[in-house]
Amino acid sequence: MQWFDHQSKTTQMTRKQEGTQAPRDEGPQRPGWEQLRAQYHQAVGSGLLKIMSKIGISTLQSYHGAQIFEIVGLSREVVDRCFRGTVSRIEGLSFDDIAREVLARHRQAWPERSRPDAELLEDAGVWQWKRRGEAHLLNPRSVHLLQKAVRQGRFDYFRQYADLVNDQQRQAMTLRGLLAFRKGRPVPLEEVEPASAIVRRFATGAMSFGSISHEAHSTLAIAMNRLGAKSNSGEGGEDEIRFTRRPDGDWERSAIKQVASGRFGVTSHYLANADEIQIKMAQGAKPGEGGQLPGHKVDAWIARVRHSTPGVGLISPPPHHDIYSIEDLAQLIFDLKNANPQARINVKLVSKAGVGIIASGVAKAKADAILISGHDGGTGASPLSSIRHAGLPWELGLAETHQTLVRNRLRGRVVLQTDGKILTGRDLAIATMLGAEEWGIATGALVAEGCIMMRKCHL
Known part of the structure; x- marks a missing residue:
């Protein structure tokens, strides 16, 4: 009887345990309406403060309705x-x-x-390529084809790459992707410049030492010097050891030296070792903002080249603190021409409404070249909000600048350049028809030398 009673109690306990369910883990509770509204207000407020501080607006009244x-x-x-x-x-x-x-x-x-x-x-793939996300010109397939074409010297692979980038009929990703060529009479080949002359019109985009590594930076310089084209130092200065040719004849010196608002690395020796000096008034990837290099990237080498302190973030101010008028810009152009009389002076502007009038003033200030930079460029070292929501296509700014200079009879005074995700010959042709005589290529050059577009440079 004791055994039966024990079994009966055990069975009852087992059934009770089976019938009793453990409390369900419902996970984190959904926030209430008040919490959601507070979070939204905080996000909008923080975003507005960030944008206002970047642009230099100190009061909400100045921002409201400023357009x-x-x-x-x-x-x-x-x-x-x-x-x-x-x-x-x-x-x-x-x-x-x-x-x-x-x-x-x-x-x-x-x-x-x-x-x-x-x-x-789902991740929409706005910044990084995702299989089911937003389309990108540089995706795993196009990157693979370009690098394979470069490494093996195969034009057929480059043709596949160009066709992939140029095919934007079903999914347009650029303004130029909406344009189509009209058939016309071909120019006689005798009237076309030889390849050795055309290649001199190319330059790399301004990518600073620090935003990209020394190896990537110097490789671009060597390649462009071999071709007879020009590489751009960016605003991070350049190590003096690169000013002298190597024993094998290669040259790591960048032909274009940039002078930006932070004046990082700018010395008389730096300016004297240039074929062209570029004044960066703004950056196409993030107009209204200066260059930004996080402190953890500023090691002893980069700090020495930039004449700064290791571990301290380097942020160039949005404006040049010595340029508040076209007369101030003319003074800087004059000073740089005296620092290096042999160098061509280039002024970098960005695509925006009214850039044609600005370019006219730059031409009258005795600049030798004007660069119109588009929003698609940049190494990725910028903040994500700047990469996504700042800048305009170079097609708009270039066309306006060319037409305005022609109307004011200033076009013959300056050379007109453009850059911003120029990847194929079709892009070059459209840029040329819109008024460009020279072209800058940055992202395409990085991919050609091995970049796989991880888009992690901002980290």
Whole structure:
């Protein structure tokens, strides 16, 4: 009986345990409406403060209604209703189109059917390429084809790469992707410059030592010097050991030396070892902001070249503190010509509405060349918000600059350059037809020497 009673109690306990369920782990509780609203207000406020500080606006009243932005890709109806008076040269989305995009994002955040991963939104692939994300000109396939073409010297691989980048009929990624060539009479080959002369019109984009490694920086310089083209030092200065040719005849010296608002590494010796001196008034990838190098990247070598302190972040101010008028710029051009009379003086501007008038003033200030930089460039060392939401296509700024200089009879005084994700011969042809005589290539050159576009340079 005792055994039966014990078994009975054990069975009852077992059944009770089976019937009793452990408390469900429901995970983190969804925030309430008040918390969501507070988080939204904090995010918007922090974003506004960040943008205002970058641009140099110190009060909200100065920001409100200032219309410091330009609109690309909204229909005239939307602009007139919501952003009256703001510059908008390229139309696009209507209210219905915007509503469809908002609803599509809403469905992703709150799907009708629950999924195991419903708490996580898919990475849209805005900054880094994702298989199901946003399309990129430089994706694993195009990077592979370009590097294979360079390493093996195979033009057929380069043709595949160019076709892949140029094919934007189904999914346009650039303004020039919307353009098509009209057939015309070919220019006789006898009237075309030889390749040895054309290659002198090429330059690398301004990428500083620090934003990219010494190996990457010096390799570009050696390659461009072998070709007879020019490499650009960027605003980070250049080590003096590179000013002398190596025993094997190669030269690590950058032909173009840049002078930016931070004046990092700028010395008389630095300026004297230049074929061209470039004054960077702004940067196409992030207009209104200066160069930014995090402190953890500033090692002893970089600090010595830039004449700064190791471990301290280096941020160039948005404006040049000695340039507040076109007369101030003319004075700097004059001073640099006296520092190196043999060097050509180049002024770097960015694509924006009204850049043609600015370029006219630069031409009158006795500059020898003007660079119009587009938003697609940059090494990736910039903050993510700057990479995504700053700058305009070079197609707009280049066309305006060329036409304005022609109308003011100033076009013959200066050489006009452009850069910003120029990757193929088609890009070069369109840039030339819009007015460019010289072209800068940065991202394509980095990929050619081995960059795989991890897009981690900002870390």
